[in-house]
């Protein structure tokens with residue numbers, strides 16, 4: 001009898017973590033490596049949020065809380081969803097977990113039965129398919145190629161829906177591409193969902209506040225209020241508030257679903273960290289004025305990276321609407337050989353050779369379900385980005 005579960009055998013370890021580990025190993029050997037793999041802002045958590053956490057500690061708010069969040073945080077989330085998204089939820093329709101990741105996991109564990117299908121547009125955030133598999137479901141991929149800005153169309157969505165479809169997981173702006181759907185593009189998708197009343201939508205709005213130029217963020221229940229009773233609106237404080245280590249995510253949706261998610265959490269982790277919850281109250285209720293200057297910085301870096309990567313031979317890099325990632329396609333590099341003699345037959349060999357020969361760590365597109373490409377996180381200094389993009393240009397120029 002095998003010791004490890006069959007369910008776990010269906011799941012692969014996170015490839016983004018594998019890249020970070022290899023980069024760390026090379027650094028430890030004294031190699032000069034620039035990491036473009038990180039999925040978190042390089043800004044510090046704003047001071048008012050840290051102060052709220054210290055105040056919570058000093059006030060003794062250090063004990064168990066209600067399983068899925070303190071009332072004050074749920075109220076702050078209800079207010080945020082009204083203020084930013086024009087969505088009307090009650091606190092009974094809100095749940096708080098240990099990061100956005102746990103929220104998505106709770107929802108899948110609470111709803112999937114063997115054979116249930118979950119539609120995942122590709123390229124996708126690495127954890128979606130594996131979380132679906134862990135929960136016993138079947139991921140169904142729909143590819144949004146670079147030609148459509150890495151977005152899927154209404155016809156593609158319609159064609160992917162079967163009687164077994166339970167969820168569409170929707171993520172805009174996206175990790176790994178930064179692609180953001182306009183309200184009109186999203187409406188075309190929600191129109192399809194209206195035709196299929198058995199399909200629910202789990203929207204991962206984690207990068208909502210990180211949008212550039214004139215792009216306006218939109219979320220499914222906002223563009224199609226008729227979907228309110230089968231939408232789970234997921235979000236968190238990790239990215240916009242530079243709070244990845246604090247581990248607070250949340251969702252709002254129909255009360256029965258929220259109760260079921262709470263049940264999963266009550267028998268696994270119980271409440272998210274009490275101190276982090278008080279910090280998140282301050283993040284959501286406090287001043288939001290640091291967002292604009294942070295976004296200016298991100299936009300400047302995005303423009304720098306897009307223009308430098310487009311100058312590299314064989315690389316084509318679309319300009320994304322948001323998040324802090326770009327997803328250049330490397331069709332023009334496949335089949336070539338690197339200066340050190342590596343045959344570039346996949347984006348994985350490209351990323352490995354780039355790391356070993358030029359000291360730049362990126363994540364290969366295969367990890368996100370759309371090849372040949374790679375993901376760059378531009379949440380690092382302009383100086384690092386310039387040096388990394390110059391190395392990528394030189395690496396590509398040396399391909400024969």
Ligand SMILES: Cc1ncc(COP(=O)(O)O)c(C=O)c1O
Nearest residue numbers: 039099100101125175206236238
């Ligand atoms: C699209 C997306 N959703 C969810 C998460 C998870 O967020 P958290 O750190 O709050 O668990 C991430 C983090 O990388 C992400 O990129």
